[in-house]
Amino acid sequence: MLTPERRELPSNKPPSGPNQLIRMSASDQNRQSRVGTTAGGEIAGVSSKANFGSISFQDPETARVNFSRAVERLSPALAGALPALLDESPDPDSALMLFDRLVSEASPEVLRLLDRHNSLAHYAIVVFGHSRFLGETLIQNTDLLHSFLREKNLDRSFSREEFHESLARFRSRSFETDVSLLLARFKRREYVRIMLRDVLKIAPLAETTAEISALADVLIEDALREADSRLQRRYGTPQHSDAEGRLVDTPFAVLSLGKLGGSELNYSSDVDLMYIFGDGVEPQGTTVSNREYFIRLAQQVTEILSRVTRDGAVFRIDLRLRPQGAEGELAIPLAQALRYYASTAHDWEQQALIKVRHSAGAASLAREFIRAVQPHVYTEQVNFAAIKTALVAREKMHKRRQHGATLEQSNESLNVKIDPGGIRDIEFLVQCLQRVYGGAEPWLRSGGTLFSLQKLHDKLHISGKEFHDLTSAYEFLRQLEHRLQLQQGQQTHRLPARETELRILQRSMEGYAPGEIAESDLEKTVRRRMAAVAEIYQRIIYQQQTRSLRDAADVEFQLRSTPEPTTADQSNQQILERLASDAPWLYRIASRQDLVPQTRKNLFRFLSSAFTSSERYAAVLRHPEGVSRALALFETSDYLTDILIRHPEEIATLSELGGTSSRMGGGYLFQGPFAKERGKGDPVFAYLGSSQAPYGEKLSLLRQHYRHRVFAAGAQDVTELRNVYESLGVTTAAAEDAIAAAFSLALQPEGLAVMALGRLGSGEFDVLSDADVLFVSEGKQDREALTKAAEQMMQALAAYTRHGMVFPVDARLRPRGGEGELVVTPAQLEAYFEQEAQPWEALMYTKLRFLVGEHEIGEGTLSATKTLFRRFADDSSFLRAVREMRTKLETADGVEKSFKTSAGAIYDIDFLSSYLLVKHGVNNKGGSLRDRLWRCSDAGVLEKADAAALDHAAELFRTVEHVVRVVVGRARKWLPATEHARQVTEKLAGQMLGREFPGGLEEELARTCGTVRGIYQRVLEISK
Secondary structure, eight states: OOGGGGGGSSSOOOOOGGGGOOOSSTTOHHHHHHHOOOTTSOSTTOSTTOOOTTSOOSSHHHHHHHHHHHHTTSOHHHHHHHHHHHHHOSOHHHHHHHHHHHHHHSOHHHHHHHHHOHHHHHHHHHHHHHOHHHHHHHHHOTHHHHHTTSTTSSSSOOOHHHHHHHHHHHHHHOOOOOHHHHHHHHHHHHHHHHHHHHHTTSSOHHHHHHHHHHHHHHHHHHHHHHHHHHHHHHHOOOEEEOTTSOEEEOOEEEEEEHHHHTTOOOTTOEEEEEEEEOOOOOOTTOSSOHHHHHHHHHHHHHHHHHOOBTTBOSOEEEOTTSTTGGGSOSEEEHHHHHHHHHHTOOHHHHHHGGGOEEEEEOHHHHHHHHHHHHHHHSOTTOOHHHHHHHHHHHHHHHHHHHHHHHHHSOTTSOBTTTSTTSHHHHHHHHHHHHHHHTTTOGGGOOSOHHHHHHHHHHTTSSOHHHHHHHHHHHHHHHHHHHHHHHHHTOOOOBOOSSHHHHHHHHHHTTTSSTTHHHHSOHHHHHHHHHHHHHHHHIIIIIHHHHHHHHHOTTSOOOOOOOOOTTOOOSSHHHHHHHHHHHOHHHHHHHTOTTOOHHHHHHHHHHHHHHTTSHHHHHHHHTOHHHHHHHHHHHHHOHHHHHHHHHOGGGHHHHHTTTOOOOSSGGGGTTOOSOOSOOOOOOHHHHHHHHOOSOHHHHHHHHHHHHHHHHHHHHHHHHHHOOOHHHHHHHHHHHHHHHHHHHHHHTTOOTTEEEEEEHHHHTTOOOTTOOEEEEEEEOTTSOHHHHHHHHHHHHHHHHSOBTTBOSOOEEOTTSTTGGGSOSEEOHHHHHHHHHHTOOHHHHHHGGGOEEEEEOHHHHHHHHHHHHHHHHHHHTOTTHHHHHHHHHHHHHHHTTTOOOTTTSTTSHHHHHHHHHHHHHHTTOSOOOSOHHHHHHHHHHTTSSOHHHHHHHHHHHHHHHHHHHHHHHHHSSOOSSSOSSHHHHHHHHHHHHHHHTOOOTTOHHHHHHHHHHHHHHHHHHHHHHTO
16 A cells, blocks of 8 residues: 555545544434335435334424424435434434534534534534533534544543643633633533543543543643732742742642542542642741732632633532641641641541642642652551541441432432442442552552552452452443433432433443343342442451451451452462462463563463453363463564453464465465455354344444454464465455445445455555545446445444444545545546546556455446556656655655655555556556566566565565564554564564574665665666
């Protein structure tokens, strides 16, 4: 694939990832058929008389009125997709009502944007169906729709620095002088993007809460900057004399505790803050004392953040965790704070400091405070009495919160936070364990609950099963808490009492407890999860309390989980002890003394992951050969190791290696690029076309099975050291089958052909490659319907789900790039090739081949390229244009080395072979670099010695590039940066090639580039 050549295209590549989401089921004919038809024979589902029987409307008549009004302003295609989008929404009534408002109040520009980018309608419906208060934000800030089209705006979380930059841009465009209102408005705007990533399952729970917390830090920091600026204008900068008598500025810091301190903030959490300032006496003659200045500063920061505006408050601020609680001063000096926690603070106050961290102000002051209080928070001397004190404090807080909650709502509804087995129990249990063991084991000191659970598991303080149960329950309950709070933007933790609201909540939780919510109602699922947590809580704390009192009053209390014979602990020694009794063969592997550190580390990471459930452990025990083969992966490939650790069941794949077939590679040599029989497809992918499973489940299976195929291919490369063209052929076959499966998911649209270009077209599709495709149809077909089918195919492959994506799909190599029609006809192609195509396109289309769909259309498409090739074969300026393009690509990256663009690298071979095939009218132009070189030789346009030298070089470049991807899990331009990865790359590449590199791999690459560049220049000179 001549990837960098795309700089020549008239438009930029459309954003990949979540911005390619079109509609989760908009083209799913099963759902469309349930929407019904119109009375007037219009597009199905567009009329106000559409059948909404399949959509869970609470008020169908109002919905019909809203729908009829909304579709009047929409294109027929978007209106036709609307019912299927609503069918996916947890609250279709709210979604439709707010969508009707959006299109009714929107400008013509926004309506055109929705029509051009149907994915934005999908995003809007998602927001409206999950959150009314954020839905209002989107309606009032339609410019957010534009932001969702920006590349990578939804597929990654924003850092604190990026929020700072975004806030600065927002402030520069705003005329708002009320800082509280500006910050509240900015927060709600950012919440829309964060919520979309959350409910689309692009971001896991920990990433969502960390992003909300980073945003909160930025808002607090801005409030501090504003308040400090006001006070300094009035009183000057607070100062004090240091130890040497010099006058220095006095620092001030905002510390966060609770959810924000643990970087686990909810959409509607209270924010627990503490204000401290530096010690020292202010100089004589100052207008106000430092104490008064910083108390005023704390007051103003709190007022900016908590004052209610027409967009709500920025946050609800809770300062009761400061020294002396509500009776203490708002801001206190460092020394006073440290004295309080050393001698006066209650045990529960010290426990609250487990989550303390810096949020704004002087980071050095915050670090000094946090370091100094650690001995009072974590100590080996913590015993039963201390834990008992904390338990009593917890119960008092529990009762107060419950009493407050009863004023708001009946006790009959379940509170997922404070009821037994809820969020509070998990967090409290984790903190108790951290307090007891964090004194002797500083590594256990961390704020986040999920991260702390992992550390407690690592250090044997909870078993594998307890870790799994507590982690899954915590994630489930926190997701449920988010869904509750998103609806109205209020802080609530109780399940709704009304059946209709409970049903909406249940729909919003689909996918967070696979199999559980589907088989029973949500409340039963929640009670079952909380009961499991309560059992663990009772066993670890109360049972140990009884045991401690029974055994000996003077023995140090041991807060420890009850060992379970069916689970294993994540300690290397404990793992070995367990293996010695369970699986001697596995014990012998794990205890081998010849394992290099990298292999040993990854092996125990894998075993620790396997021990988190009995099913995973059993899978490992069933496949001893797979574990032996995995050692090679653990030593060489971070990419394959990570897959195996996340999915230990893939160990079975390693036991079955050797049967993976390739439909391309060496066997493709001198075959045509178009063949009606491509071999037998993958039965799992084939199943997706006939399955009646829900669309979302089929998308998940598509991703899981493609991951399995890629893992098997990579593992075979490492363990069997096969030729790179065979390897790329296997990966190409997996991509072909995935595309065929996506074609089936789009209901195998009649009259459409899918063609391959780039590395997919040449049969050299690699791990982490993009798939370049071209959609072609006959002119007599319904182009609009086929365009929707093509979009659905792209969505099925490239859309983010909780199982990730298959691979990015790039249809931008079509005529006129991103500005051209997504689906073209052979006649349009031929006309474009005759008049408009550029020289680089003549090179690119040598790799065109048929993938799936209508064979006759594919043949017609290949026939149309003859016009393109004839045109440039007769063009006297073709050679000059090719050289100019190659030079532009070579210089684009400056002096940075690249497998592709450097002088004498892959593009020299690619450009040269493609140019010769076109210029000399060689009929069969397709295949890999190797295939095309020897076709040139066979046609007499390239000397055999040159073909052999270039083939040798191409194999080296392709092998090293592929090995780098397998080793580090990224598509790098050049060799890895780390020494270990470089050594592994050189060793593995040499083994696959059967070569040695006496001067090292980098020197071999440089020497090869020199050879290739010499041949490239000489052959092109001859071709003048």
